[in-house]
Amino acid sequence: MKASLRLQDTAIRYFLEVAQIGSISEASVRLNVAPSAISRQISSLEDILGAVLFERQPRGMKLSAAGEMLAAYARKNALESARVVAEIDALNGIEKGHINIACSEGFAMDFIPRTLSNFRQQHPGIHFNLKVCAPAEVATLISRGDADIGITLSLSPTKDIKVEYRQPSPIMAVFHPTHPLAHKKTVSLSQLQPYPIALPEENTTVRQLFDICCSRLNLLFEPILESNHMASLSRFTAFGGGIHLSGEISMRHQIATEELIAVPIRDRGMDVRNIEIQTLSGRTLPNIIKVFLAYLIVKMKHEETIGF
Missing domain, CATH: 1.10.10.10 (Winged helix-like DNA-binding domain superfamily/Winged helix DNA-binding domain)
Structure with missing residues (x-):
C-alpha cells in the first residue's frame, strides 16, 4: 500500500x-x-x-x-480541507467565515482595525482573529497555517511565502508640531542627533535600518526611551518627549489630525524596506479570503496614491 x-x-x-x-x-x-x-x-x-x-x-x-x-504537506492539506468546507457553505448561500490575520505592530495601530471595520459593514458574517507579532514572525505564522494573510514590513524574500502586494515604506522622522524640524521637507539623521530620540527595540525593521545607517555615517545616538511598543513611542512624541521613527502608515490618524508631523529621512538606506501582503505559496484560498484580500490590497493602494 x-x-x-x-x-x-x-x-x-x-x-x-x-x-x-x-x-x-x-x-x-x-x-x-x-x-x-x-x-x-x-x-x-x-x-x-x-x-x-x-x-x-x-x-x-x-x-x-x-x-x-x-x-509543509500536512499544513497545506489541513488548509485545503477548511477551504472545501467554506466553499460548500457558500453553495448554500451562507456568507460566513473566519479569517486569521498576522501583522506587525504598526499596522495594528490604525490601518488594520479600520479596514476590518469597513469590510464587516459589507460582510457582517465574517469574523477575524488578529495576531500582532514581530515582522519576521508573520511569515512563520503563515507557513505554519496559523495565519491566512500577513501584513508586514520586509527587507528580503521569504521561503514558501507568496507576496500578493508590495509597496515601499520609507522610515520617517516623527515630530510634535512645535518641534524645530517638524516643517522641514526632509531631514538627515545628523540633523536629528542633537534632539532627544525614542527608538523601538532591535527586532524591528525601523531599528535595524537605523542602526545600519548610523554605523555607516559614524553617528552615535543615545535614545532616551527604548520600547517594544510602537504606540508608546508615538504617545511619547505626542506629549513632547522627543522624536521617534516610524513608517507613515502607522501614524495615519495622528498625521491626519496634525497631532504629529512625519518628515522623510533623506539618508540612503532608510527607504529600502517594503510593506508586503503575504499568503502561503501554493495554497488555494477560500473565496471569502480572496474577497477580503482583494479589498485589503485596494485599501493599501488607495492610501499609497493619496500620499500615505
Whole structure:
C-alpha cells in the first residue's frame, strides 16, 4: 500500500502539534493525550515513510529534513480541507467565515482595525482573529497555517511565502508640531542627533535600518526611551518627549489630525524596506479570503496614491 494512503489523521495531528511546540510532553498537555500515545503515532508515521521525522534532542524535538517536508504537506492539506468546507457553505448561500490575520505592530495601530471595520459593514458574517507579532514572525505564522494573510514590513524574500502586494515604506522622522524640524521637507539623521530620540527595540525593521545607517555615517545616538511598543513611542512624541521613527502608515490618524508631523529621512538606506501582503505559496484560498484580500490590497493602494 502506498504510504500516502496510510497516513492517519490522528497521527498527522499529533505530529503537527509536536512539530509546532517541539516537545512531546507539552503536546500531550495541549492534546490531553498520553505522551506514549503520541510517541507511538509518530513512530508509526516514521515506519510508514521510512524516514526519521524528528531529531531527538535533550531539550526537545526538532524536525528533520523529512519532517519539514511532511509538516509543509500536512499544513497545506489541513488548509485545503477548511477551504472545501467554506466553499460548500457558500453553495448554500451562507456568507460566513473566519479569517486569521498576522501583522506587525504598526499596522495594528490604525490601518488594520479600520479596514476590518469597513469590510464587516459589507460582510457582517465574517469574523477575524488578529495576531500582532514581530515582522519576521508573520511569515512563520503563515507557513505554519496559523495565519491566512500577513501584513508586514520586509527587507528580503521569504521561503514558501507568496507576496500578493508590495509597496515601499520609507522610515520617517516623527515630530510634535512645535518641534524645530517638524516643517522641514526632509531631514538627515545628523540633523536629528542633537534632539532627544525614542527608538523601538532591535527586532524591528525601523531599528535595524537605523542602526545600519548610523554605523555607516559614524553617528552615535543615545535614545532616551527604548520600547517594544510602537504606540508608546508615538504617545511619547505626542506629549513632547522627543522624536521617534516610524513608517507613515502607522501614524495615519495622528498625521491626519496634525497631532504629529512625519518628515522623510533623506539618508540612503532608510527607504529600502517594503510593506508586503503575504499568503502561503501554493495554497488555494477560500473565496471569502480572496474577497477580503482583494479589498485589503485596494485599501493599501488607495492610501499609497493619496500620499500615505
